[in-house]
Amino acid sequence: MGQPTDPLVAANRFGLGPRPGELARIAADPRGHVEAQLADPTAARLTAPDLMASDRAMREARAAERVRQAERARAAEAGPAAGGKTPPGPAATPVPAMAGNPMPAMAAGPAPAMMAPGKPPAAAKPPLPIEAEIFRREQIARLARFCETETPLLERLVLFWSNHFAVSETKGNPVRVTVGAMEREAIRPHVLGRFADMLKAVETHPAMLVYLDNNQSIGPQSLNGRNSKRGLNENLAREIMELHTLGVAGGYAQTDVTALARVLTGWTFANPDEDDFHGGRFTFAPGRHEPGTHQVVGRSYPENGHAQGLAVLDDLARHPATARHLAFKLARHFVDDQPPAELVDRLARVWRDSDGDLAAVTRALVTAPEAWRAEARKLRAPIEFVVAMQRAIGRPADVGAANGALAALGQPTWAPPGPDGWSDEAAAWASPAGLSTRLDLAVQFARHAGDREPASLAADLWGEALPEATRVAIRRAESRQQGIALLFASPEFQRR
Secondary structure: OOOOOHHHHHHHHOOOOOOOOHHHHHOOOHHHHHHHOOOOOOOOOOOOOOOOOHHHHHHHHHHHHHHHHHHHHHHHHHOHHHOOOOOOOOOOOOOOOOOOOOOOOOOOOOOHHHOOOOOOOOOOOOOOOHHHHHHHHHHHHHHHHHHHOOOHHHHHHHHHHHHHOOOOHHHOHHHHOOHHHHHHHHHHHHOOOEHHHHHHHHHOOHHHHHHOOHHHOOOOOOOOHHHOOOOOOOHHHHHHHHHHOOOOOOOOOHHHHHHHHHHHOOEEEOOOOOOOOOOOOEEEOHHHOOOOOEEEOOEEEOOOOHHHHHHHHHHHHOOHHHHHHHHHHHHHHHOOOOOOHHHHHHHHHHHHHOOOEHHHHHHHHHOOHHHHHOOOOOEOOHHHHHHHHHHHOOOOOOHHHHHHHHHHHOOOOOOOOOOOOOOOOHHHOOOHHHHHHHHHHHHHHHOOOOOOOHHHHHHHHHOOOOOHHHHHHHHOOOOHHHHHHHHHHOHHHHEO
16 A cells, blocks of 8 residues: 555544545645644534433333343243243333434334235334343444544544443443443543543443443452452453553553552442432442552552542553553554554653643644654554445445444444454454455445446545556446445555
């Protein structure tokens, strides 16, 4: 791959791929176009009347589960003699009405007015269980923002930080109904704020507490610990150090992990079964907290309840190893799998000097000469590829098509393989099977391009920068759809 032009860097390396006409609009000042997206620190926020706050989602999901448990108990009590049958799976529970809710529980089948004459109406599919409906609404809102945004750099930052603080909906319903809310509540408000604030928002979020089992962690010498068989759980403490802050080479030891785990005991959330108002919200449980002073990475933190853990997170956020670790990850994500050392050094210095001001660090990244002259070697991750195709054809976000494509490509939404998230290196997505699947998906998405001419679309997406070999292949295509599929399958579209 060659060196891209500035408009292509702006639209692809620092964006999600151009929409029709976008490349021409930014061509006069592509660097200014990117920098201007950093002007509004609130622009990444995402709200909608049909999206639940995480605590409400947990309460509604638990209420639905209690109803299902009661139904199963009644069915079991009735027994076979009375014709009772245990439901084979979660029954649907109506989603609570919300002001302005444009998405009722999903139902399949055409409306009766659309039926062929004399044909009986098809039975409507039952509504989705509330957990699935909450998750689906979050997916729809997220994909729509990706496809329609005027600030794609901020959405790329959302993708980056959500992957950095990875949680998986496969952990179970408590995470499934809060993972989208975690991105909206703990990530989006802080992508241009202070890293320490994002770190504290994430580590106190119910989705993270459940995913890494901190809600089950009890200090051995706490009031509860002396009367319980459960003990310390180090999962959250380990990932905070290894993944979220210092990095695996950040200079901490196992004793630091254990000490931080003790500090974090008592970090949990109110039980939705016991509290109809505060259930699902973060809370500090003194009875579970390991008392005393604890030493973490060379510093002592005296007993101070919940504030003791916040103090540790503040210090980890401003640690030089954290600056280095995250400067490298940002440069790798946006520029190259092996980013220039000078760029990493510069970003780490800005991080330290600004006390983790993510707007300042991002500005240093998007104005770095290395970022604009690097070759386009980064392979688009599956979510970037799918979004780029939907943006290219100017089609409204299609969450069904996107979900199927992402599952086929091995990157289902909010379901990373582990706490370290999805790989950010090209090799992880460049397997023969993965590339073959991309070709198949290029054909599928090309069917939705309407009457767009391939040559016109290519000009919209690359201007004069598209290599001649790709132009010739598009011109020789046997159909409009095949020409657009070739465009989507081209090396130029796959890389940024």
